[in-house]
Amino acid sequence: MFRKMRRFKQQISDEECIELLKNEKRGVLSVIGENGYPYGIPLNHFYDGKDGKLYFHGAKEGHKLDAIKACNKVCYTVFDKGYRKEGEWALNVKSVVVFGEIALVSDAEKAKEICTELCRKFTDDEEYLEYEIKNSLPRVQCLELTPQHITGKLVNES
Secondary structure: OOOOOOOHHHEOOHHHHHHHHHHOOEEEEEEEOHHHOEEEEEEEOEEEOOOOEEEEEEEOOOHHHHHHHHOOEEEEEEEOOOEEOOOOOOEEEEEEEEEEEEEEOOOHHHHHHHHHHHHHOOOOOHHHHHHHHHHHHHHEEEEEEEEEEEEEEEEEOO
16 A cells, blocks of 8 residues: 655664654644645654654644544644754754554543643653643643654765
């Protein structure tokens, strides 16, 4: 159902893909938007190694949610900051593309868990975390992406 990577020599292992998803904080979620136009939105994510799913949070209404309600098939792309080999100008960048189906999270405890994990990717300030959970959680819609296909590659930008 999914294409094989055309430039397979650049492909990274499944383990490297998971590490990138765990360690990077942001990516771009692409949905099929209004009138068939693609819509890509930068988002923070949390990869749960226990269930292999990606989690997000956002507003309870808007373009993204309207698109997801119309079609739950999405693509999420994450890439790292890259590195340069000594003496070279070109960056070496790892990226991961996740195809899957996304769903709204309706369970309040699961939403709290997701928001807590997302917050902890950015800070260990427990006071801030408690404040955000208390004041913002009621206005948050969490999303759960179940991967159907994950690929990653390392590209030298020269």
